[in-house]
Amino acid sequence: MTKRSQVEIERKYDVDENAVPPRLVGAGPVALESDPSTVELVAVYFDTADLALAHNRIALRVRHGGGDAGWTVKLPGDEGRTEVSWPLGEADSAEPGSVPPPAEVVEAVRSYIGDAPLEPLARVTNTRTTVILQDAAGFAIAELCDDHVRSEALRGTKEPSRERRWREWEIELLEAAPDTRERRTALLDDIEARVLGAGAQVSVSSSKLARALGVDALGE
Template sequence: MAQHHTQLEIERKYDVDGDLRPPQLVGVGAIAVEGEPESAELVAVYYDTADLRLARQRVAVRARRGGSDEGWHVKLPPTDEGRPELHWPLGDGEKPPAELLETIREELGDGVLVPVARVTNRRDTTLLKDAAGFELAELCDDHVRSENLRTGASDAWREWEVELLSGAPDSRERRTALLDGIEAELLAAGARPSASSSKLQRALGL
């Protein structure tokens, strides 16, 4: 059986105009080191029922190729601080693992998964570390192209995404303070809080 792992995704997203430069974040909270951006091309195919049963319940299933977390992902509805995300190996990238299907059995019911959207993302990721080298967060600069496989509609946009990593503060209050500090710099640089909750929601026009 394909092994999966679970993480709590704590992130914030921002809409960004085409030519905006990400600000320097050293000095925000405990951020002492800003790595060189690393680029990757990520291609994700999202699966849902024909009537978008999962999307309407804030559940997302995708097969992603490229990047450090290539594989099958299930994103569950947000909790009060973050969003649980489960990962499985990619396999052939066409057939979801049986354990994944079992995880969403209640939400899926008798529905059948079909591809509903393709999202291609050229991502530049900058690691943000403290003075001891622990990874606090990452800033992702995403140039996104989406295709709605149900309607043929397409879209293109740019966004910044800040996600906390394993070295983030161990209390919710301090995690929020770190995210607030980063957000202040991003907004000052010209970013805006994202109008859409996820790339999938935007791709599907929900």
């Protein structure tokens, strides 16, 4: 399996069903917006019986659909999170979650789980509409994702209901984002002002997995 690694820098916002995504041209170097595109994503998250990964703020998932389908491990970092990803294999064409993580993926989290087996933790189905924010030359700076999410906690939830539904917006930086932390923060702050002005609120949950489990953050 071919492994790749990247840093994910993003901000999340809670919105109601009537919210309209704002125009973001003029925020920092954003000069263009792509036409929106919509895709359905289905992800299953894995962990040990005692949630060893969640307690270390680590997520391991397999996702079907979209451009980043495959196995992903998300690790906490100084700025954003580090994503280590592998493509889907032939066996992964089955129902998401029905095939255990490949050996190479398990080895990436071995120091956190020891010999404990990994089991399906939650299933998250997301109808995502994405707009790419570009600079004047057409390079991708960031993306605005409008997510309509349905989750099912397969175990580990703190709430009686195993299914949850919500809508959120994500702003994630892309390849042509500013090359210093100070400028990246300034861009995100500029975009955030517009997003909050459109009726969004900073998300109370750290991730879709945390929300599926009924907690504010992984590790709780």
